[in-house]
Amino acid sequence: MGNILRWVIGVPVxxxxxxxxxxxxxxxxxxxxxxxxKVETATxxxxxxxxxxxxxxxxxxxxxxxxxxxxxxxxxxxxxxxDKPTERIASLEGAVxxxxxxxxxxxxxxxxxxxxxxxxxxxxxxxMPTRAEKSGHCKVRFDVxxxxxxxxxxxxxxxxxxxxxxxxKSVEKWKYNPKVVEGRNVARSGVESQIxxxxxxxxxxxIPE
Numbered sequence: 001m002g003n004i005l006r007w008v009i010g011v012p013v014x015x016x017x018x019x020x021x022x023x024x025x026x027x028x029x030x031x032x033x034x035x036x037x038k039v040e041t042a043t044x045x046x047x048x049x050x051x052x053x054x055x056x057x058x059x060x061x062x063x064x065x066x067x068x069x070x071x072x073x074x075x076x077x078x079x080x081x082x083d084k085p086t087e088r089i090a091s092l093e094g095a096v097x098x099x100x101x102x103x104x105x106x107x108x109x110x111x112x113x114x115x116x117x118x119x120x121x122x123x124x125x126x127x128m129p130t131r132a133e134k135s136g137h138c139k140v141r142f143d144v145x146x147x148x149x150x151x152x153x154x155x156x157x158x159x160x161x162x163x164x165x166x167x168x169k170s171v172e173k174w175k176y177n178p179k180v181v182e183g184r185n186v187a188r189s190g191v192e193s194q195i196x197x198x199x200x201x202x203x204x205x206x207i208p209e
Contacts, residue, residue, distance in 0.1 A: 118144045118188040119177040126170035126195055129162045134207045136160045137196040138167035146185040148176040156192075159209055167195045 136159035142150045153171045155164045171193070179188040199207045 115182065116177075116180045118148070118179045118191060120174065121148065121177055122173075122175040124170055124173040126163075126166045126197065128197055128199060129166050131162050132160065132197065132199055134160075135197055135199045135209050136163050137194055137209070138163045139192065139194050140167055140171050141190065141192050142171055144176045144178060144188040144191055146178050146187055148178045150174050150176065150191070163195075163197055166197075170195060 138158040139156045140153060141156050142153040144150055150171050153168045155167055158164045158167070176188075178185040180186070201207055
């Protein structure tokens with residue numbers, strides 16, 4: 001039943017389309033053909049000939065150089081000569097007077113040396129411990145021998161225990177002028193000092209304690 005309905009609807013539609021196309025083709029064929037106007041052809045040269053350009057040269061005349069006369073040299077003026085001095089330059093007025101050499105008795109002569117306290121000569125800086133995470137310091141106490149060598153070095157206070165061993169090793173390498181009493185070198189006890197450790201970061205800034 002469906003196929004019959006399709007044929008009933010499709011056949012009239014196809015007939016109408018066919019008739020319309022036929023009429024359109026008939027109208028197009030019946031129109032007169034008119035040829036288009038002929039277009040003028042354009043011509044051009046591939047390698048045109050270029051005219052030579054004449055360069056105009058400027059004619060200049062150079063005047064002849066006149067001969068210059070060199071002026072005569074200036075006259076020579078005689079200089080007055082100074083007279084030779086008649087007096088002697090050196091005189092005996094500023095001479096050192098003669099004096100007698102003092103006699104020194106070697107037995108009674110003594111050189112007195114003033115007393116002085118122990119003075120530092122060389123201070124070796126400490127080595128920063130690898131385990132340190134920030135800056136710090138240590139207070140140390142030690143004695144100085146008559147030869148100027150520190151001994152009995154102890155750390156009395158440290159901000160971190162990691163700095164104690166490095167501080168003691170550093171002080172043991174120091175050198176002092178020994179204490180002098182009545183011209184003799186003696187030991188000095190109870191010397192105190194502080195050793196500071198400065199730890200920096202990658203940018204060079206000091207990490208505080």
